[in-house]
Amino acid sequence: MSQTTANAPVRVDSPARRILRQFMEDPVAVIGLILFVAIAALAIAAPWIAPQNPYDLTQLDIMDSALPPGEVSFGSGQTYWLGTDRQGRDMLSGILYGLRISLLVASVSLGLAITIGTIVGVTAAYFGGRLDSFIMRIVDLQLSFPAILIALILLALLGRGVDKVILALVIVQWAYYARTVRSSAIVERRKDYIDAARCLALSDRRIMFRHLLPNCVPPLIVVATVQIAQAIALEATLSFLGVGVPITEPSLGLLIANGYDYLLSGSYWISLFPGIALVVTIVAINLVGDRLRDVLNPRLQK
Amino acid sequence: MLVYLVRRLGQSLLAIVAMAVLVFAGVYAIGNPVDVLINPEATQAEIAATMQRLGLDRPLYEQFGIFVMNALQGDLGTSFVYGRPALAIIMERLPATMELALVALFLSVAIGIPLGVWAGLRPDSIAGRTIMGGSILGFSLPNFWQGMLLILVFAVLLGWLPAGGRGETTEFLGLQVSFLTWDGLTHLILPAINLALFKMSLIIRLARANTREVSLQDYVKFARAKGLSGRRVVMVHILKNIMIPVVTIIGLELGSMVAFAIVTETVFAWPGMGKLLIDSINLLDRPVIVAYLMLTVLIIVSINLLVDVIYSLLDPRIRLSEMKG
């Protein structure tokens, strides 16, 4: 990709600039983008900005158990702005660390799923024929089953763990990217210049990745924004159901699950605040994704 | 039409076989089937007997044959926890899940289509924008979190509705259902809304997008030029066209509703097969997991098949081209 940019004439950045300009025309989408960037920054910076390390048991004080928001610690004098959970853990710190794990799981699985899906999709589109129909059969078969069902079964067989959740998310998501990439690439594949490139005896790999792939990027971005929101929600759901991340590395979903039992007894904050963090994250991504879909959709361009 | 049906049926069977192979591979080939399928507390004699019954001492392809033959006879193993056939346990829970899914589907269609069409006819009105904003929220809030909010507001804060369970049931067509008793109905409302909200958002967005597209078509303008009432234009000319994609999605989503019922049932302690699955995962009751998986695959594949048939009945163009093909 970097080579493409280096060789390309200067005005190549104008579509990107047009997209950026059009994106910025929608204030709601801009708010979504700012929110998402802020959330991602908080998640990355969690170890440095969180008031306490929620996994360091020595920092926890059982006397501070289940304090409502705004209470001050009995021991350290620290203020718990979002309250504490049953173990006396500061919810604000727990949320920042949980956000970190949620985003880590989602983005790693996103990266892997895009990579696999793109390679499979471009390959199917480029070679066509039996290979193409075989691959697309598998994709269709997989997409005809709900993602949550596949992920749940995988995790039921594999057991809990951050790595296993990532694996499950990759397995349920790759097919979306494969289908997206294939359908854009196949349109491009039928154009004459690809045949010309083959006549020049350019290598298959070069044609696939230098000529076909760039045309798949806009729809890929749209699908990726939808899918990353889905991935975050799915991870949270799996963790909530108790088959996702382990207790030692709680994501937002697990924090919500931990507080669920106390919800009915009135300690609403243990579940509510991680939930709000989760929802704001997902809404922010969806707002950005909605706008990107409009901006990148060639059918809506005049 | 018949050719189409037969071919479509073949595809469905293929999907079931593929999933059976995957489940078999997951249980027999990757894991140790002795661990997976035999109760850890079983005696040596029991283990030997089960191994012989399941053919675990035979080659893999023979094991697969036995697995398939047993599955075809409805034998998907015996639950460790209940000591009864896993399939029977799941079948007992099936009506509760189907009731929940169907009521939720009904809600999402009955509310989602009118709202979506309304928003599509007046995309720039305040109502249209509000509906769309609400649907983004319904789309973004994870299912379990929506359920918890519903419980928090309607059960804990307001105390209007129960927080969980199925309530009083009564017999209807030989099945135990909740929706015919007042107590059962109050228990059903929150879980059904919870399960419906996500699909409702999806249907709203789909109906809106299609309504916008269809209402710009010449044939809608021509229908108005014929002097038809606005009501007939919307109810017949627009609605019949948007029903094609909407029915497809509704059908496919019924399958995913059965899957998503896992979450709703867990949140609301609804005694369906989804709750059973989560309990079984926590108790490592693997035969039940396998049975759940095979049954759900069967349900989803059947629904997809049914949707395709309805789809071809709705769209005369498809019917014709498929008949020729």
Next chain:
Amino acid sequence: MSKLLEINDLQTHFHTRDGVAKAVDGVTFSLDRGEILGLVGESGSGKSVTGFSILGLVDPPGRIAGGRIVFDGDDLVAGGEPMLRGLRGKRIAMIFQDPMMTLNPVLRIDTQMVETVLAHERVPRSEALARARAALVQVGISAPDERLRSYPHQFSGGMRQRVAIAIALLHKPDLIIADEPTTALDVTIQAQILSEVQSLCAQSGTALIWITHDLAVVSGLADRLAVMYAGRIIEEGPTASVIANPRHPYTRGLIDSVPKGKQHGRMLSQIKGMTPSLLHLPEGCKFAPRCPRADAACRSEPALTPTGDDRSIRCHHPHEDAERVHAP
């Protein structure tokens, strides 16, 4: 006898993000009973929007911003939707440009025809069906019973347009607005449809507004011609007179750009420049930037002026009567 249709200073504007596009800006014309008017113009000249305005079928963001449309004594703009709905399909029918798009793909032909009858008359379904069948026969469709039970995709384009015409004829309307109904068809079918519409209108005394960009099509059909440019009528008069002696430079350009037999081997003349964007119209005469005769006077907008011989022209420097300058 009063006119069937009188349009006076019609304004139909589209409110877009980039400004107000005046698609129709001061159109005035009238139509007698049984008369055929050819409404001619390039795409974007406002001819179709004029047609849709009569039936009140302009889609948002467009709306009628001013003027009067008087049909048989009733003002349709003031009468609004209830009055229009009673007239649409009943006394004023419309035929659209693309027959592939005008029939609803998921409804059978009988449904689409019967509902048109029932929209205006309380008759039994069987009678409505019989009338639908008769209308199909009238437009020359064979095996009407079988056709009634078909879906639109089982028809060819020409057949579909015939069905659309049959639907338009169901209530024997006083006026049919035909929006380029032959443009999307093969040339041979075009000629058939054209002559059929002509004879059907003549039989029933139906007035016809034939909207087209193709002068050649209407010259043999219409009693009168109205030429539109940038939302205005710029020349209007009896067909033979306008064709033989076009006085507005734009009309003249249009006629000269139609190939004729005796010009064989010569270059066709064309109108230079492009149709202006409705959002950025020039001051004064809208055609001036493309006009060979334009001068300082054209910076003020000319009015549509009657010239006494039943014709009107909107031009400061019209070609002289009977003057005929051939293209080089």
